[in-house]
Amino acid sequence: MALSLLERVQAWLFRALMGALFGLFQALSSRTCDRRKLPPIENPLLTLSAVQLARKIRRREVTSLEVVQAYIDRIQEVNPLINAMVKDRFAAALQEASQVDKLIEEETGGEEVLADRLPLLGVPLSVKESFALQGMPQTTGLVSRRGVVAVVDAPPVALLKRAGAIPLGVTNTSELCMWSESHNHLYGITRNPYDLERVPGGSSGGEGSLLASAGAVIGVGSDIGGSIRMPCFFNGIFGHKTTSGLVSSDNQHPPVSGRFEEYLSLGPMCRYAEDLLPMLQIMAGPNAHRLSLSEKVDLKKLRFFTVPHDGGSVMTSPVDSQLLQVQRQVVEQLEADLGVKVEEVMFHELRYAFQIWDTYMGLPDDEGAPPQRFGDLLGTPGHPVWPVWELVKWMVGKSDHTMAAIGLAMIEKAQPAAAPASILRHKEKLQREVEELLGADGVLLYPTHPNVAPKHHHPLFRPFDFAYTGIINILGLPVTQVPLGLSREGLPMGVQLIAGKLQDRLPLALALHLERSFGGWRDPGAK
Numbered sequence: 001m002a003l004s005l006l007e008r009v010q011a012w013l014f015r016a017l018m019g020a021l022f023g024l025f026q027a028l029s030s031r032t033c034d035r036r037k038l039p040p041i042e043n044p045l046l047t048l049s050a051v052q053l054a055r056k057i058r059r060r061e062v063t064s065l066e067v068v069q070a071y072i073d074r075i076q077e078v079n080p081l082i083n084a085m086v087k088d089r090f091a092a093a094l095q096e097a098s099q100v101d102k103l104i105e106e107e108t109g110g111e112e113v114l115a116d117r118l119p120l121l122g123v124p125l126s127v128k129e130s131f132a133l134q135g136m137p138q139t140t141g142l143v144s145r146r147g148v149v150a151v152v153d154a155p156p157v158a159l160l161k162r163a164g165a166i167p168l169g170v171t172n173t174s175e176l177c178m179w180s181e182s183h184n185h186l187y188g189i190t191r192n193p194y195d196l197e198r199v200p201g202g203s204s205g206g207e208g209s210l211l212a213s214a215g216a217v218i219g220v221g222s223d224i225g226g227s228i229r230m231p232c233f234f235n236g237i238f239g240h241k242t243t244s245g246l247v248s249s250d251n252q253h254p255p256v257s258g259r260f261e262e263y264l265s266l267g268p269m270c271r272y273a274e275d276l277l278p279m280l281q282i283m284a285g286p287n288a289h290r291l292s293l294s295e296k297v298d299l300k301k302l303r304f305f306t307v308p309h310d311g312g313s314v315m316t317s318p319v320d321s322q323l324l325q326v327q328r329q330v331v332e333q334l335e336a337d338l339g340v341k342v343e344e345v346m347f348h349e350l351r352y353a354f355q356i357w358d359t360y361m362g363l364p365d366d367e368g369a370p371p372q373r374f375g376d377l378l379g380t381p382g383h384p385v386w387p388v389w390e391l392v393k394w395m396v397g398k399s400d401h402t403m404a405a406i407g408l409a410m411i412e413k414a415q416p417a418a419a420p421a422s423i424l425r426h427k428e429k430l431q432r433e434v435e436e437l438l439g440a441d442g443v444l445l446y447p448t449h450p451n452v453a454p455k456h457h458h459p460l461f462r463p464f465d466f467a468y469t470g471i472i473n474i475l476g477l478p479v480t481q482v483p484l485g486l487s488r489e490g491l492p493m494g495v496q497l498i499a500g501k502l503q504d505r506l507p508l509a510l511a512l513h514l515e516r517s518f519g520g521w522r523d524p525g526a527k
Helices: 005-028 050-058 064-082 090-106 111-117 155-162 205-212 229-235 273-283 285-291 321-338 348-361 374-378 387-395 403-413 421-438 467-475 505-518
Strands: 085-088 124-128 166-171 218-223 238-241 265-270 303-306 342-344 442-446 479-486 492-499
Touching (some): 050 111, 064 124, 064 166, 166 205, 205 218, 229 479, 229 492, 238 273, 303 321, 348 467, 387 403, 421 442, 492 505
Parallel strands (some): 124 166, 124 218
Antiparallel strands (some): 238 265, 238 479, 479 492
C-alpha cells in the first residue's frame, strides 16, 4: 500500500528537521576528526575461527597460552583506538591458559574426548559488561554503579567457561543497554574500527568493535531492540538473536521486568559463521534440545522471502540504495546457487514498527506488574533521575548521563498510560502474517538498518531507525545477522535472516552459505 500525500509530507518534514538539527550540532561541536587507522592483523592465529583454534589447541599444534597472548597483544594494540574493552583480566586469562595446556598434556582420552567435553577449550572470549563475569565490573555504563563487581557468572557466561573458553575482559555498552551507540560517562565512547568517526552500534557495541578489530574471536551479546544485530551490522561480523526465552537472562543488568523476558534474547557474536552454532548449542544449555541444532539443513528445500524496506514509515530513514542493492544481490545469489525462487513480499504493519516496539515494551507482565522505568534505573543504586534537571546539568557539562539517556528518560515521562488499541491490532496482524508466511521452512531477508554506520551522535537525530531490528524482538523470532562486504565508504553492509520460532538452525545454515559467497568479515586494518 502506497504512502498517502500527507504521510509523505510528514516524513519529509521530520527528516529535514532532524537533518538540520544534526548539521547544527556538527557545526557547534568542537570535536576534531580522528583520521587514525587500525593496524593490519599480522599474527595468523587471529584469523582462525574459534572452532579451528580449539582443534589446533587440542591437537597440540598451538598452545592456549600462545593464542591468549596473541589476543592480549592485539587488544593492547587496538583498544587505545576503539575503546571497546573497559576492564581486562589478562593475568588471570594467561594463568587459565597455562592450566589448559597442562590439562591437554595430561589428557589420556584423546582429542575426541576433549572435543566432546570441552569444545571451546583454551579459546579466548570477550563478554559484554552488562553480563555478570565473576570479579569484573557490572555497571552497564552507570557512574552511580562505579565499583559494582560481579560475584557470580551469568548462566551463558558460565556455560561458555565450562566448555573451556577463557574470558579476556568485559566490553563497553550504552547506559543500561538502551541506546544504539555505546557511550557513557563512566567508560567513554566506543569507536567503529572501520572508521573511528563512526558508531559501533549499541548496546553490544564494545563487543562488536572488539570482535571486528580481531581483539576477540567470540563474544556474548544481548538484544532487546537490536543490540546484537546493529553492532554486528555496523562492524561487519556475525551475530544471532535466538528465539526468545532460550538462553537464560539471569545475572544481567538491568534485570528483566514487565514483559521484557518475551523480547530479550541473548546470543553469540563472532567473526566466523561456523562459530555461531556451537556457541548457541553451549549457551542454550538445557534448552538446546528444543532447537534440533544437529539436524542437517538442506537449503534447497527452504522457502525464501525478501522485504526490501518497512514500507515508508514516517519514523525511519529510507533504506540506503547500496543496502537495497546488496540485498538484491543476495536474492540473485540464492536463486543461482540453490535453484530456488525468492519471493518479494511486503507487510503493511511494518511501517508501525517503532510504535509497536515502544508500546509492547511498556506493557505489564501477566500479574499486572509494569516494567521498571528507565529513569528510575538510571539512578541506581540511589534515587530516580529527574530528567529535566539532568538536561540542565548536561548543558553545563555536569551530568553523569549522556544526552541519549536523558532524552529517553524524558520521552518515558510523556508516554501514555494505556496502550493504544490500534497498535495492539497492528502487532497481532503482523505476528500472524509473518508466522504464517515463514512456517517451519521459511527464511526472510530484511534490512538491519536503513544506513551503514552513522557518525558519532547521529543516532540522536535518527532515534527510531532501530525499528528495523526492534520489531523482530516483539515478534520473538530468531535472526542471524550476516555481513555482506563493504560500502563505497568502506563501511560494512549486511542483512538480517529471519526464521520461524525455534527454527534458529535455518538462518545459521544460510549464514555459512552467504559467508562463502560474500566473503564474511573483512580486516578493518587492511583497507
